[in-house]
Amino acid sequence: MSTFFPYSTAPPDSPHAAGQALTLRQLNGLVRQVLKSQFDAPLWVQAEISELRVASNGHCYLELIEKDPSGRTPAAKARGIVWSRTWPGLRMRFEESTGQRLAAGIKVQALVTVEFSEVYGYSLTLLDVDPAYTLGDLARRRREILRRLEEEGVIDLNKELPLPPLLQRIAVVSSATAAGYGDFLRQLEENPYRLRFRTELFPALMQGEGVEESILAALGAIADRSEEFDAVVIIRGGGAVSDLAGFDTYLLAAACAQFPLPLITGIGHERDDTVIDLVAHTRVKTPTAAAQFLITHQREQLDRLAALARTLQEETRTLLHLHGEALRSAGERLTGGMPRFLARQEALLARLQAEATHRAGALLARHRQQQAALAYTAGLRLHKRLEAEKSLLALHPPRLRQAARQLLLRHGHALALIGQQAQAADPARILRRGYTLTLSGSRIVTSARQVTPGECLRTRFHDGTVRSRVLPDEKQP
Amino acid sequence: METRTKEKETYTTALKRLQEIVNELEEETIDVDELTKKLAEAQRLLAFCKKKLVKTEEEVQKILETMQ
Structure with missing residues (x-):
């Protein structure tokens, strides 16, 4: 490290004497020289863009940042610039590869040169940006979330x-x-x-x-x-x-x-x-x-409603058709079934009638049979009885003949007697003796009181009849 | 807010009810006596649901007029 700052510890033999202060410009110039000598080639650096703006002159100014592990406070910061001649191409390449705009909040891996200006101080010039790193970082971040x-x-x-x-x-x-x-x-x-x-x-x-x-x-x-x-x-x-x-x-x-x-x-x-x-x-x-x-x-939803409406229609039609069919077939069964029903009833009646006739016949026959049996029995009894009577009678004739003979005999005697008496009482004998018989009509008059004057009387004699009329009494006693 | 909730409910319930009627018809559990009543209800529900979904001619006309 000490080689980076040779003048601060041991001021060399130089126009600047020991103890003699440097101007700021001299110092910054020295810093610039040192940095230049140490960072003579571009290098890759990873950082997050925290600000980015493109100025009207076409240069792009950014602020690069590295956050501490908590993600809140910056652990390092640096200004950066993309020169207007680099910016359009860099931006296009990056955006085409990532589909992502270079903007605040994304992480980049940039090829930078370290710059130091006596006026503006430390900054990085971005020459290129690696899209793969950003893509990888975004993907990693998404995966993480x-x-x-x-x-x-x-x-x-x-x-x-x-x-x-x-x-x-x-x-x-x-x-x-x-x-x-x-x-x-x-x-x-x-x-x-x-x-x-x-x-x-x-x-x-x-x-x-x-x-x-x-x-x-x-x-x-x-x-x-x-x-x-x-x-x-x-x-x-x-x-x-x-x-x-x-x-x-x-x-x-x-x-x-x-x-x-x-x-x-x-x-x-x-x-x-x-x-x-x-x-x-x-x-x-x-x-x-x-x-x-x-x-x-x-x-x-509209289609669903339309489908429901269609189903409603179809189902209603089907339902009505079904019910219609059911009705029709019921009607057919009714009309078709009626004659059958009637025929069945007629057949039933006929059967009942036949049965009744049959039963009545059977009943009559039975009665007749009973009667015949009764009659037979009765006839048999009667016959028996007659036979009995006959045989009884058969015993009688001889006795009867004898009884009759005796009866006749007895009656013959009686008759002979009566004939004698009748001969004695004969009116003709009496009439010949001079007696007459007076008749009024066919009535025998036996009393004078039985005649009235003017009445016609007949008087029988033994040799004829005289007719006479009753005269009124001359002298009524 | 309440009416809106109710409106939303009503579309959903109307749709549900409509589906029920269609099911009844499909399963032939519907009475012929009730058929007309159910159909009228279904027709009303359909109209209601459709009105919820689609602007009526009148409204469209009004919108078109305001556009001119």
Whole structure:
């Protein structure tokens, strides 16, 4: 080390005598010479850009910094410059390789020469920047953040939120002046399906210093009113290059991952996803694509409604058709079934009738049979009885004949006697003796009192009859 | 805020209800007696949901006028 500062310890033989003070210019000149001799060739240095601005003269001025392990306080700082003749080419090469703008917040590995100016002091001139280092660093940083989110178990939380059927009330995190924001609004407004959207802008810085804080504040404001929104869209102007380093922070990624509403990012970066792209619910390339995503989602809802309407129609038709068929077949069965039913009833009746007739016949036959049996029995008895009587009678004739003979004999005697008596009483004998028989009509008059004057009487004699009329009495006794 | 929440709920519930009716129809569990009623309800729900999604002719006309 001592060789770097030969004059301070042992002033050499020089125009400047010992004890004689140097002018500032002399000192700075010496410093410059020493530095020049020690750093005679360009060398690679790794640092973070903390400030960067391109002056109107085309030179690019930066501040390089190295933070201490806590990441908060600077451990080293240096001014840097990219000369205007180097800057355009350097910038282009870097941006083409990384897709990343050279800006504050990114780490670079730069080829520098160490400069010292008596007036401006220590500075570094950047001759080149290695894109691979920056890419590697950004990737490493993202990996780090993602690993941490994963460990905390929050990395997929936003992705797992269900998209509501209605994505209509959109909170937009963007810069009001960003071209991307205008594109987004226009795309939404001019959607061909006349879908309605309502957006509210929560302004935030989308590049440079303060991106993290600004977006966190916007997200905080949305979270306070999360009931009023269906989703959050984070968008920024597109372009091939951007300074996305501001998005790759742990705090922002953690806030996004755990955000209560679905996040849709359209950060406009073509090469790499930022960590918030990786944790967001849906990631699209551009603000226009973000609008298109919303339109498509709503359009799907329309289609879903249309499909439901179609299904309703079809199913209703099917249902009505089915019911119609059922009715028709029921009707057919009814009309077809009626004659069958009637025929069945008739057959039943006929059978009943036949059965009844049969039963009646059988009953009659049985009765007849019974009667016949009775009659037979009765006849048999009668016959027996007759036979009995006959045989009884058969005993009688001889006795009868004898009895009759005796009876006749007896009667013969009686008759002979009666004949004799009858002969004696014969009226003709009496009449011949001079007696007459007076008759009034056919009545025998036996008393004078039996006749009335004028009455015609007949008087029988033994040899004839005389007719006479009764004269009135001459002298009534 | 409350009405908005309710609106959101209503679209979701309307959609759900619509799906239910379609399911009933598909499963043929719907009564013919209820069919007309259900269809009318479905039609109303459809109109409601569509109105939520899409600006009506009138509104569009108004917007176009203000643009001129």
